[in-house]
Amino acid sequence: MSDTAVPRQPHAFSLWREAQDTRVRTRLGGVFYLLAWLLVWGFAQAPQQDMLLGLGGTLLFASLWGLRLAHALPTEQSSKALQRWLDRHWALILSTALAWGLVYAMSLSQMRFSSSANIATLSTIAFSTAMAFNFAMRKYRAITALVLLYLPGLLTLLWHYQEQLATLVTLACYFAYLLLALNRSHREYRATLELELQLLEQQARLEQINRTDSLTQLGNRYLFNNLFPAMLANAQRSGEALSLVLLDIDFFKQINDQYGHISGDSCLAAFAERMRLNFRRDSDALLRLGGEEFGVLLPNTSLEQARLMAEDFRQQLAGEGFQLEGHLLPLTASLGVGCFDPARDHSAEGFFRRVDNALYAAKAAGRNRVVTA
Structure with missing residues (x-):
């Protein structure tokens, strides 16, 4: 995108930067949810017996990934258009997080997925880590995504805490760490954005100086x-x-x-x-x-x-x-x-x-x- 297409108003620029970053960081993320599901299903005890479930999960995660790719950035760079795009894209992110949280809970609660439960656990840790460090621009939405990724599995582990106490405590501690890391990542993102806004303001001031006669304050x-x-x-x-x-x-x-x-x-x-x-x-x-x-x-x-x-x-x-x-x-x-x-x-x-x-x-x-x- 050319410099002329970048919004000059601070609020619109903040939303534009967030939309750009969100789009880049979610472009390939969806495929890893699909691959993780294929691994969980493929390494189950009898994947051929869960063909309907496996194909349904594959279609679900493939569709969510496809919707992310198809959701192009708006051509109109207004605050309203950018906010609408962000709301819709975050709906896809949260939907994917919820779908995977349910998959994780299922892998922990169903005996036929016991052989692939570790795959689901490692995938959940990977997805949540990526969420905490890459999507900190919206802190509370990212926290919601972390909860959707973890909560179904943590509740399942809590239900079977006598057998899964070590895993439950470990994941709970890691979840707390991710919340702290997310908060720090959010502060760093906001600080970087503030620097960009200051540069934008300085650029606008220089352009104003270049276009204005200093004595009369008319255009030059x-x-x-x-x-x-x-x-x-x-x-x-x-x-x-x-x-x-x-x-x-x-x-x-x-x-x-x-x-x-x-x-x-x-x-x-x-x-x-x-x-x-x-x-x-x-x-x-x-x-x-x-x-x-x-x-x-x-x-x-x-x-x-x-x-x-x-x-x-x-x-x-x-x-x-x-x-x-x-x-x-x-x-x-x-x-x-x-x-x-x-x-x-x-x-x-x-x-x-x-x-x-x-x-x-x-x-x-x-x-x-x-x-x-």
Whole structure:
């Protein structure tokens, strides 16, 4: 699975990791239950006399193994889908554990299986050990599986405790050890998962830094270069309009030269805040393209709607100006506005160039104005 398919939300990622681990660890586990049953049945005193029982057990364990293999991971990586898959897969695990627990009890209680009871005991120890060390991601479900594996046999041994006391005490002690080992394995699994979550959080933070302009907290040019073609392709598929507004602060170099770069940075931050107040829809993408040039991507927005939004921004910016050290400085911007037109724009670059030409036309016509492409 690619990195893009990995859920980014912590809870969804935890379930995704658990589902991945559970799937890997149960893929071949089912076949060993089947092999163990064939050994228990095959080494019984008269397996040919228990043909119906033997074939029935074979079909049962083969079916449970087949269901595990057929239970593919969900394509949807949501918390709900992953939790549903885990619940169903654990139902198969617990069903297999119960089936084997009953087999173990039968091998201890039926004289015709006395010759293969040791095989059943060793298999039970092996299955329970694997459960404690490999399925500790869900501690209480794993404990339930251990109980299902052991309890029928322990009850049978308890019923015949006079003859089986040594085996009963030994298995009971080993069961207690497995509970302790399971608890430790669960803590180790959770610690590893916490490390993965921390790495995921750090990766998300780094991606945010890479995509965000540190001064204005708007998207940067890197984000624009990735987002613009994707939004354009989506608009073409859906048939919805996509408008682009390019903004350039008028005479910004004079602010830097006269008041210094710190004041210039304050001006850029104030300009970005004004953009957030005017282009405030959740779907709008606000970006700093470099220097004093900014952009806004407006999905599902016609050319006229985009022009009105741009004009409203221009008027409010010109009316409020820029507060600097107790003085009100005039602050205006030139804006180019365009809407994607398949007949004119054969690529994202062509669309951008057309809107960029409108921006330069606004600057050439005297600045502080909106020009549509």
